[in-house]
Amino acid sequence: xxxxxxxxxxxxxxxxxxxxxxxxxxxxxxxxxxxxxxxxxxxxxxxxxxxxxxxxxxxxxxxxxxxxxx
Numbered sequence: 001x002x003x004x005x006x007x008x009x010x011x012x013x014x015x016x017x018x019x020x021x022x023x024x025x026x027x028x029x030x031x032x033x034x035x036x037x038x039x040x041x042x043x044x045x046x047x048x049x050x051x052x053x054x055x056x057x058x059x060x061x062x063x064x065x066x067x068x069x070x
């Protein structure tokens with residue numbers, strides 16, 4: 001028998017924090033906040049990679065066109 005997946009620390013925190021019903025509007029706002037948070041993290045990491053590797057907009061555009069892949 002397969003054990004159910006364990007909850008992550010984020011899931012546990014969110015369950016504890018929001019242990020009460022929310023209006024649909026509030027839920028939408030929280031989803032947007034979480035999406036923006038992770039977008040900011042991804043953007044910062046990409047900026048870091050660009051600086052470390054000397055990548056620029058031309059590099060990324062060439063990837064989008066399928067040039068320069070290994």
